[in-house]
Amino acid sequence: LGIPADKAVHFLMFFPLPIIAFFALGRKNGSTLEVVGSIISVAAFSCVLAGITEIVQGTLPYRSEDINDFKADCLAIVLASIAVLIVHLIRSRKKHHK
Incomplete structure (x- = not known):
């Protein structure tokens, strides 16, 4: 796919965040x-x-900030949030059809 490894790591680190946060804090x-x-x-x-x-990270001498890391993080967040919405809609539909 040609995706740099560090971008994939950023994606994988941030993907679970909205899922965990929503189920811990959200209005389910x-x-x-x-x-x-x-x-x-x-x-x-x-x-x-x-x-x-x-x-x-941009303020640390041994790290650097990268807008593409931020984009990978946000892409993961958006896709995970869409997944949460889809799960909610499926559960809601099943609940109303009983």
Whole structure:
């Protein structure tokens, strides 16, 4: 695929973050709109955290900041957030069809 190893590592490190955060903190039993709001909040916070980690790395003498690392982090966050939404919609549909 030609994806640099460090970008894949960034993706894999940040992919679980919104999933864990949503199920620990999010509104899992609210309306779909409330759940979407929680997912967006978790994703936004996660992207801010990813940005902060890159900025901090830029201040360290043995590290460097890289916008492409941030992009890999945010891509993972967005895809994981979409997965959370899909799981919620499937569970919600099953619950309403019983």
